[in-house]
Ligand SMILES: NC(=O)c1ccc[n+]([C@@H]2O[C@H](COP(=O)([O-])OP(=O)(O)OC[C@H]3O[C@@H](n4cnc5c(N)ncnc54)[C@H](OP(=O)(O)O)[C@@H]3O)[C@@H](O)[C@H]2O)c1
């Protein structure tokens with residue numbers, strides 16, 4: 001073993017960073033044995049220097065993150081501040097001053113991954129970020145390395161624990177969205193401002209990262225179609241149950257059937273109870289990966305939390321440290337395929353549509369005509385009527401999002417259609 | 430991209446090898462882009478040279494595997510012959526002549542992993558074998574790399590598809606073992622001689638490999654306690670159902686509670702239906718990994734088959750090829766922890782025991798006394814009697830295998846105990 005320690009700076013010492021620091025201390029001997037050199041915590045950048053941080057030498061604490069990454073003697077910088085700035089500038093400055101970087105920052109990677117990878121490559125350094133997607137679950141490394149000899153066609157995942165907790169609660173108790181959200185907040189599963197989670201921003205960032213790696217193509221956050229789950233109702237769950245389904249907020253990255261383009265999207269969807277993702281409970285995450293040769297793989301585990309996320313950060317830290325010692329770097333960005341990212345309109349899937357209609361003869365024929373005119377083929381229709389009001393539940397065969405959108409627009413114009421109560425995609429069949 | 434191709438020799442071109450060759454041809458451009466250099470199939474060693482092998486240039490075929498690995502210009506040797514010899518000698522010869530090795534050979538790795546790793550290290554070459562455990566499922570790489578900063582405490586897995594198919598069939602149809610085996614054979618899920626699968630040899634080899642990597646300790650095949658699943662009966666499934674369980678053949682690698690030793694074992698066990706492993710159907714595999722920081726992770730997918738296994742082989746091939754180009758090697762054997770491997774007697778778990786007893790007063794008291802004398806605490810007892818015969822089903826609290834063994838031996842000596850109908854461990858709670 002080499003005796004000169006590898007110097008690691010920690011940017012951020014919050015939920016994740018404090019766990020990284022703790023494990024670096026308590027597991028120092030194991031880390032040294034696995035890396036082949038001891039690891040030294042060389043500095044910890046925070047915002048509030050006076051906060052008590054258990055187990056961390058106060059002399060290491062600094063509020064000057066920039067000066068820390070410019071020291072020039074660092075081997076690895078671990079960025080667990082989050083957000084775009086100052087994280088972005090700190091990471092590029094770290095590369096410029098000779099360090100490799102491990103980050104858990106999905107927002108930044110989804111927005112500026114290409115530029116950060118370019119900076120890493122320019123300086124011959126590593127940029128690893130397993131923790132940015134689905135916390136502790138090994139996903140980036142398996143996609144990038146284990147499946148490097150395969151062709152990934154689809155990634156279908158539950159990548160946000162907060163929303164899965166809420167949807168699971170609604171499913172199991174019949175609660176409405178607000179009630180389930182309140183419980184998630186009370187139990188610490190949802191933040192005070194849950195927007196990033198419930199509106200799907202967090203999942204969309206992860207979808208962009210996953211799609212990029214899976215398809216060897218740059219996929220940016222803007223390329224990801226995003227719908228939140230705040231409008232999912234108890235009635236939607238009842239409909240799902242009738243179909244033998246449940247509802248999950250899914251991140252879906254797909255290669256088009258002709259292989260010539262890809263799509264990435266986040267939205268709530270019905271999935272059959274028999275699908276392994278249907279039984280992912282509480283705040284757990286799980287990701288399905290479908291590939292040509294390997295078939296269907298699933299990766300399951302805690303998608304967030306300080307110590308699971310720290311486990312992923314430390315796995316990367318060991319890999320980056322080994323690369324340093326070997327004088328090499330790991331696989332960088334792989335975007336050679338450069339496939340076009342198609343808009344949502346071209347996504348093909350099935351739909352479950354609930355319509356409130358007038359309870360009179362001929363309505364079904366009218367509705368069916370509209371579907372036919374837009375080239376959307378109907379799989380099943382269920383009519384329920386009472387007191388002059390009726391509902392019509394239509395489940396379609398596979399159709400493009402554009403065709404479905406045109407259908408719904410035309411349906412809304414029918415006199416006999418009082419309203420479109422819900423539209424939900426059906427996935428995972 | 431570098432233009433001089435990497436030369437790959439394929440040893441074996443059967444179920445797995447033929448798929449490796451096929452994907453190397455059909456995905457040549459993708460592999461080249463991902464590796465950074467084209468890959469050339471330089472030779473294919475087989476036993477029967479005259480067999481038609483679609484898509485493979487007959488000029489590449491040879492029966493002289495030894496001459497092939499001695500060529501001296503090979504970058505990577507892919508060993509998919511299987512068995513101990515000639516695979517072992519061919520692999521070491523490959524190292525001696527400058528090649529790195531990718532293998533799918535669990536039997537060989539479990540028996541001689543340490544020597545092969547030493548040979549790889551001596552010659553500064555890579556030895557990768559993701560395909561040796563659970564086919565396409567990325568498991569070795571996540572354990573070795575993603576969890577390199579964590580402390581794994583338990584690996585609990587369904588790692589043999591044949592036996593999972595049989596047990597799943599017994600569970601869902603009420604069939605007996607032989608009937609389910611016959612169906613597995615007819616459908617091609619079981620080999621003509623199913624011994625390696627049903628007696629747990631295959632799973633034991635995988636358990637040895639997994640335990641070694643998870644605990645950074647050498648674990649050999651001989652260290653793995655092994656019980657097959659040929660004696661699991663329809664009655665056992667009925668008992669399992671009454672407990673809210675099903676029965677799976679599990680490979681279990683555990684760190685002792687005091688952290689000072691490890692165990693590895695393969696045997697059928699009851700697991701609660703609520704455990705994610707309980708819903709692993711058909712020939713699928715799944716492995717649970719429990720670690721200090723990351724908590725519970727699960728990896729699921731096809732555990733065998735030509736193309737899934739080839740996917741794993743090719744992922745390794747890409748990694749090894751990249752290492753070659755970078756003039757480095759990946760992480761080698763990590764056995765620094767060198768923990769003692771404890772015998773089965775020290776394994777602590779719960780047990781479900783069915784006894785045939787005389788239907789007369791005092792039997793339960795007698796039986797309970799025997800358990801107490803051996804320090805095995807009883808959780809529940811259920812008595813069923815008819816016609817002077819009765820059965821007693823005892824579920825214990827956690828106890829060592831040695832204590833349970835002593836208990837059963839003493840029970841057999843009781844006049845009132847006619848026989849021990851079954852003993853099954855209860856895991857995953
Ligand atoms: N939490 C999770 O479960 C989880 C899971 C996966 C990924 N992540 C990602 O991990 C990253 C960190 O998340 P977290 O939950 O640990 O966040 P957090 O608890 O809010 O911690 C942020 C840390 O960054 C420090 N910080 C903020 N601005 C700074 C600045 N300008 N200069 C120096 N330090 C600054 C804070 O200092 P003070 O301590 O002084 O406030 C705090 O220590 C984010 O990218 C997040 O998306 C988190």
Ligand SMILES: NC(=O)c1ccc[n+]([C@@H]2O[C@H](COP(=O)([O-])OP(=O)(O)OC[C@H]3O[C@@H](n4cnc5c(N)ncnc54)[C@H](OP(=O)(O)O)[C@@H]3O)[C@@H](O)[C@H]2O)c1
Nearest residue numbers: 441442443444445474475476477509510511533534733734
């Ligand atoms: N099949 C699976 O699903 C699976 C899954 C995971 C791991 N594995 C592992 O992968 C390895 C290969 O399995 P497989 O199912 O592909 O086996 P297989 O179908 O029996 O193929 C074995 C190949 O090795 C060749 N061979 C045998 N002896 C040889 C010798 N002395 N010299 C040169 N070639 C020789 C055979 O030649 P001929 O073609 O001329 O007979 C055949 O091509 C084994 O280690 C197995 O445990 C297999």
